[in-house]
Amino acid sequence: xxxxxxxxxxxxxxxxxxxxxxxxxxxxxxxxxxxxxxxxxxxxxxxxxxxxxxxxxxxxxxxxxxxxxxxxxxxxxxxxxxxxxxxxxxxxxxxxxxxxxxxxxxxxxxxxxxxxxxxxxxxxxxxxxxxxxxxxxxxxxxxxxxxxxxxxxxxxxxxxxxxxxxxxxxxxxxxxxxxxxxxxxxxxxxxxxxxxxxxxxxxxxxxxxxxxxxxxxxxxxxxxxxxxxxxxxxxxxxxxxxxxxxxxxxxxxxxxxxxxxxxxxxxxxxxxxxxxxxxxxxxxxxx
Amino acid sequence: xxxxxxxxxxxxxxxxxxxxxxxxxxxxxxxxxxxxxxxxxxxxxxxxxxxxxxxxxxxxxxxxxxxxxxxxxxxxxxxxxxxxxxxxxxxxxxxxxxxxxxxxxxxxxxxxxxxxxxxxx
Ligand SMILES: C[S@@+](CC[C@H](N)C(=O)[O-])C[C@H]1O[C@@H](n2cnc3c(N)ncnc32)[C@H](O)[C@@H]1O
Numbered sequence: 291x292x293x294x295x296x297x298x299x300x301x302x303x304x305x306x307x308x309x310x311x312x313x314x315x316x317x318x319x320x321x322x323x324x325x326x327x328x329x330x331x332x333x334x335x336x337x338x339x340x341x342x343x344x345x346x347x348x349x350x351x352x353x354x355x356x357x358x359x360x361x362x363x364x365x366x367x368x369x370x371x372x373x374x375x376x377x378x379x380x381x382x383x384x385x386x387x388x389x390x391x392x393x394x395x396x397x398x399x400x401x402x403x404x405x406x407x408x409x410x411x412x413x414x415x416x417x418x419x420x421x422x423x424x425x426x427x428x429x430x431x432x433x434x435x436x437x438x439x440x441x442x443x444x445x446x447x448x449x450x451x452x453x454x455x456x457x458x459x460x461x462x463x464x465x466x467x468x469x470x471x472x473x474x475x476x477x478x479x480x481x482x483x484x485x486x487x488x489x490x491x492x493x494x495x496x497x498x499x500x501x502x503x504x505x506x507x508x509x510x511x512x513x514x515x516x517x518x519x520x521x522x523x524x525x526x527x528x529x530x531x532x533x534x535x536x537x538x539x540x541x542x543x544x545x546x547x548x549x550x551x552x553x554x555x556x557x558x559x560x561x562x563x564x565x566x567x568x569x570x571x572x573x574x575x576x577x
Numbered sequence: 578x579x580x581x582x583x584x585x586x587x588x589x590x591x592x593x594x595x596x597x598x599x600x601x602x603x604x605x606x607x608x609x610x611x612x613x614x615x616x617x618x619x620x621x622x623x624x625x626x627x628x629x630x631x632x633x634x635x636x637x638x639x640x641x642x643x644x645x646x647x648x649x650x651x652x653x654x655x656x657x658x659x660x661x662x663x664x665x666x667x668x669x670x671x672x673x674x675x676x677x678x679x680x681x682x683x684x685x686x687x688x689x690x691x692x693x694x695x696x697x698x
Contacts, residue, residue: 368693446662446680450687454694455667455678464664 294338298322298353301341305354306431307487307508307516321356325349355432359507362400363451365407367534370502373554375411378529382497383418385527390422395496397486397520398504399428402439402479403452406471408500409478410457427493429484436481442471486516490523497525502533502553510541517542521557530555579697580604580621584614584637585629585658594627594658597685601698611635615643622649625697627688628675630659630666638673645674654695658683 295315302308310318318334326333329349331340337353340346365371386392396405405428412424430436449458449469462469484493486504499520505513517530521544524530530545532538532553538545545555581603583594588609595605606623608614612635614626626644630637637657644650654676659666662680670678677691692698 363690447684447687450680450683451690452694455671455691459664459667459671 294334297338297342298334301350302354302357303509305350305487306358306485307512308357309507309509309512310357317357322353325352325356328352351433355434358432358435360400360432360435362403362503363448364403364453366404366452366502367553368452369534370500370531370553371407371411373529373531373551374408374498375415377548377551377554378498379415381527382529386422386497392422392424392498393494393496394424394426394498395493395500395523396426396428397484397499397501399430399439399479399481400432400435401444401448402428402435402442402471402481403448404428404500404502405439405479406442406475407452409475410461412478413461413475424478426479427496428479428481430481431483431485433483436483439479440476440481442476443468444471445469487512490519493523495525496523497528498531499524499528500531502531502536504533505536506533514541518544521545524557526557528557578602578604579625580606580623581625581627582606582608582614582617582623582653583627584608584611584632584640585627586610586632587629590629590658594688597688598627600685601689601692611637611640611643614640615647618644618650618653619647622652624653625692626653626655627658627679628655630657630661630670638670641670641673641675654697656691656695 295318298318299310302310322334322337326337331337340349341353382392394408399405405426409426412419428439446467446469449462458469461472461475463472501520505516517538520530532555534553538555539547543558546558548554548556579602581598583591583605585591585594586609591607595607598605603625606617608617610632628637628641637659641655644653655674656677656679657670657675658679658681660681667678676695679687679691689698
């Protein structure tokens with residue numbers, strides 16, 4: 291293992307939690323050579339040299355972002371979105387009937403397909419939620435993907451992956467080769483750059499947390515830490531959603547899987563696990 | 578066994594589509610235009626039809642309108658697959674009874690995603 295690889299491995303683990311095994315060395319090359327070129331640097335060794343010195347924050351951010359994998363698509367894996375509509379909303383809607391408030395966090399929002407899929411579902415149900423304040427917060431480490439998410443402009447390929455054509459016709463406006471999501475749906479999601487390694491205390495309490503396809507890049511310690519801290523941000527009767535290749539089993543006792551609901555988790559011991567104040571109605575639902 | 582009729586005047590496209598759909602466990606038949614496709618459907622309705630728009634003899638839209646008037650013609654799930662990629666065309670196809678719509682160029686992911694969408698996978 292070269293000195294450069296070892297340096298970058300540590301650097302990325304500290305900055306974003308990303309774990310790079312030696313067989314992923316090629317990823318560093320392919321992702322960071324363009325960064326080197328943009329900065330007129332000769333290659334990885336010069337990047338490493340600069341990152342080792344103070345005052346190169348912009349480069350550090352760029353390197354960290356360049357190493358993230360941002361793939362996403364609308365209604366990815368379908369099942370979590372069925373659960374959203376058929377399990378989470380039916381449980382939370384009566385439980386929040388008096389506050390008329392629902393907070394949803396997409397903790398690795400990438401280019402926006404996940405929060406926007408939820409927003410489209412909610413918009414289809416708009417009549418049911420008249421007078422409600424429903425917040426969808428999309429966060430990601432990478433500013434670049436969030437810029438794209440905010441713009442809501444997708445290629446023909448992106449708009450065909452997972453998105454039913456009826457919803458595409460209804461919510462997107464065509465502009466040459468690209469498709470722009472309507473202002474109405476875009477305005478339902480608020481974006482914020484946020485690193486999952488940082489404290490969640492500023493985030494407040496959520497009813498639903500989608501944390502999909504990001505923990506797979508981290509080691510077990512980071513996964514456990516993030517899941518345990520997310521449990522503290524989740525309402526006692528809230529829902530936690532992981533990606534298809536992820537699980538809490540064997541990692542965190544804060545959550546337990548919902549039987550027959552793949553990828554969907556609830557608090558293991560609701561009141562005890564939640565540091566957040568219990569809201570009056572919230573214990574009523576689900577269990 | 579699910580069957581899919583691939584209707585496209587380009588043999589290259591038919592071959593690409595065949596390869597993707599066979600991997601998804603469909604039994605494939607092919608037609609090079611709407612008229613040929615209609616004849617095949619009159620003999621046996623497939624579970625799914627992947628349908629190009631612009632073809633000689635009979636185009637995809639006319640084929641679809643006629644198919645839907647055939648006995649049992651409401652059964653096949655029809656997914657358009659065409660370079661016509663503007664809202665007006667898409668809306669017309671859906672009104673004529675298409676179930677989904679793929680804008681070319683397409684890839685394996687898109688076909689799989691659209692076929693899942695309409696419950697074929
Ligand atoms: C593969 S995408 C997942 C997108 C979406 N959740 C989905 O499932 O389709 C992973 C995202 O996690 C983000 N990410 C990686 N490390 C992060 C961290 N430490 N904090 C916040 N976001 C991070 C990446 O920037 C990337 O956009």
